Amino acid sequence: MNTCQESVIHLMHAYLDGDISREEEQVLQKHLVECEHCREMMDELKMAALFLKDTAPVQAPEGFVSGVMARLPKEKSQAGFQRLLRRHPLVAAAALFLLLMSATLFSSYSNNQQFSFTKQPNLVVEGETVVVPAGEVVKGDIVVKNGNLRIEGEVDGNVTVIHGSKYMASTAVVTGKSEEIDQAFDWLWYKIKSTIKDIIPSSDGEQQEE
Amino acid sequence: MDELVNKRINQVIKGDQDAFEEIVTMFQHRLYHVCYRMLGNPQEAEDIAQEAFVRAYVNIHTYDQKRKFSTWLFRIATNLCIDRIRKKKPDYYLDATVPGTDGLNMYSQIAASGDLPEEEVERMEAQQRVQYEIGRLPEKYRTVIILRYMEELPLQDISDILELPLGTVKTRVHRGREALRKQMGTM
Numbered sequence: 288m289n290t291c292q293e294s295v296i297h298l299m300h301a302y303l304d305g306d307i308s309r310e311e312e313q314v315l316q317k318h319l320v321e322c323e324h325c326r327e328m329m330d331e332l333k334m335a336a337l338f339l340k341d342t343a344p345v346q347a348p349e350g351f352v353s354g355v356m357a358r359l360p361k362e363k364s365q366a367g368f369q370r371l372l373r374r375h376p377l378v379a380a381a382a383l384f385l386l387l388m389s390a391t392l393f394s395s396y397s398n399n400q401q402f403s404f405t406k407q408p409n410l411v412v413e414g415e416t417v418v419v420p421a422g423e424v425v426k427g428d429i430v431v432k433n434g435n436l437r438i439e440g441e442v443d444g445n446v447t448v449i450h451g452s453k454y455m456a457s458t459a460v461v462t463g464k465s466e467e468i469d470q471a472f473d474w475l476w477y478k479i480k481s482t483i484k485d486i487i488p489s490s491d492g493e494q495q496e497e
Numbered sequence: 498m499d500e501l502v503n504k505r506i507n508q509v510i511k512g513d514q515d516a517f518e519e520i521v522t523m524f525q526h527r528l529y530h531v532c533y534r535m536l537g538n539p540q541e542a543e544d545i546a547q548e549a550f551v552r553a554y555v556n557i558h559t560y561d562q563k564r565k566f567s568t569w570l571f572r573i574a575t576n577l578c579i580d581r582i583r584k585k586k587p588d589y590y591l592d593a594t595v596p597g598t599d600g601l602n603m604y605s606q607i608a609a610s611g612d613l614p615e616e617e618v619e620r621m622e623a624q625q626r627v628q629y630e631i632g633r634l635p636e637k638y639r640t641v642i643i644l645r646y647m648e649e650l651p652l653q654d655i656s657d658i659l660e661l662p663l664g665t666v667k668t669r670v671h672r673g674r675e676a677l678r679k680q681m682g683t684m
Contacts, residue, residue, distance in 0.1 A: 304652065328678070335677040340647035347529035348543055352521045355550040359514060377563040457569045 288443055295322075299329050303336055392478045403430040415451075428463065449474065502566045509557050518577050521550050524567065526646065534643045536579035537632045545581055549574035552590075564657070568684030570650075571658045575640055582636050632678055645670050 298315040301307040307315070319326045334399040404417045406412070407425045417431050421439035428444040429436065435451045438459040445463035449479065453467055468477050502523070508516035521662045528549060552573050553560075560569050604628035631639055643654045652670070 296675075297671075303674065304667065304670060306652070306667070331678045331681070332674055334680060335648065335674055338627065338630075338681070340649075341511070341623065342534075343624055344526070344647075345530045345533045347525040347546065348539065351525050351529065351543065351547065352518060354543070355521045355525075356518055356545045358513070358547055359517070359554050360549045360551075362524055413665065464524075477677065 291323075296328070297324055299332055303332060388479075390476065391414075392475050402432065402436060404432040404436075405429050419459070421456065447477070449477070501592070503562050505556060506560065506562065506566065509554065512633070519555055520553075520566075524550075525629055527567070528570060531571060531643060531648060532578055534631055534647050535639065536581060537628050538579070545577045546574060549577055551603055552577070561633070568654060570645070571684065572660070573633045575644075575658060579636060579640065589671055630677060633680055634673055638669055638676055641666055641669040642673040642677070 293313065298307065298311055298318075302312060302315055319329055360442050363404055383406065400413050404412075406426060407427055408431060409420065409423045409425060410429075411420050415434040417429070417434060417436045419425050419429070419436075419438045419440045419442055424443060425440065425442040426443045429442060429447070429450070430447045431450060432449045433452055434448075435454065436446065436448050436456040438446070438461065439455070439456040440458070441460040441462075443462050446461050446465040448466070450466045451467075453465070455461075466477070503519050509520070524548070529542055529546045529661060530548040532549070533539065536542050536545060549570065553570055560566065629655065631643065634642060637669045640659065641655055644650045644658065645652070650658075652666050655661075655667045659666065661669075
């Protein structure tokens with residue numbers, strides 16, 4: 288009897304796992320009919336399997352899901368920005384660029400409180416007022432910062448006054464554009480425009496040719 | 498179902514925590530059940546099953562979507578359970594609630610068809626008995642027996658979950674069943 292054990296027990300398990308060929312099953316059945324000991328063992332194994340299968344499924348307790356959700360690590364605020372970077376790298380780059388740009392520009396706006404102006408020949412300075420005297424022709428652009436500009440003569444170019452006022456006498460002639468900048472946003476806009484003009488000088492040149 | 502799971506997983510990867518709630522809801526009972534059978538204690542089972550979901554969430558990017566999500570999830574859970582069992586005193590299961598065994602034998606359980614009022618009581622005891630017998634199995638047999646018989650998973654899935662060769666899984670199922678037969682024979 289002991290001689291049959293090893294191989295037959297293997298067949299029993301194979302049978303219980305549904306992992307047995309037709310021939311093997313016939314060998315097993317034939318043996319079980321003949322051998323009472325093995326038959327008993329087979330029954331016990333079947334019972335053990337049935338016993339296990341008979342278990343009622345256990346349900347997770349109430350509040351299990353919310354418990355899990357509460358245990359999840361909180362999303363970092365950084366994660367949102369990282370996700371933006373990953374998904375829209377161009378938008379993120381543009382946003383970052385604008386942020387840094389405006390920061391430098393604003394700081395230069397507030398730091399630059401000194402009176403200054405473009406040096407041109409025939410300009411007269413009276414205190415903090417730059418004067419284009421009557422009858423004179425200034426060739427070129429004039430930029431006045433933190434001061435006033437009085438035009439009595441002629442300016443053959445653009446006129447820009449930042450943080451100041453501009454007086455035009457009746458005899459005044461300005462051939463180019465004339466601007467007064469008082470607000471931070473105007474300043475920002477002006478700065479961006481002049482930066483672009485520096486970068487792309489061709490458009491400026493074209494205007495001058497006209 | 499797999500399609501829905503993968504859809505939700507992609508949402509989770511994109512940072513949508515709410516999508517994970519649906520995944521937890523889908524798998525909570527199966528995962529809890531395995532943990533409960535492995536550990537034999539509702540509090541510990543809840544703790545470990547929840548921890549398994551948290552680990553799944555944290556490591557979601559390592560999940561290979563070509564494979565079954567449940568397999569991956571079960572692997573996390575069974576590993577956590579095995580760790581927990583190994584940290585415990587080896588005689589833990591001897592302290593576990595021992596069910597009343599008087600008047601109970603398996604044949605009467607299997608024959609009973611559920612009409613008697615006492616049946617309910619007897620059934621509860623049978624459930625306790627199952628848990629007790631499983632708890633007495635060595636952990637490596639316990640795991641395969643639970644996955645095979647309680648989760649009714651194919652042997653190949655068990656081999657994937659435990660990352661063991663199929664032959665090893667078969668051997669463990671055989672040995673586990675044999676151990677169970679001997680345990681129950683002595684009762």
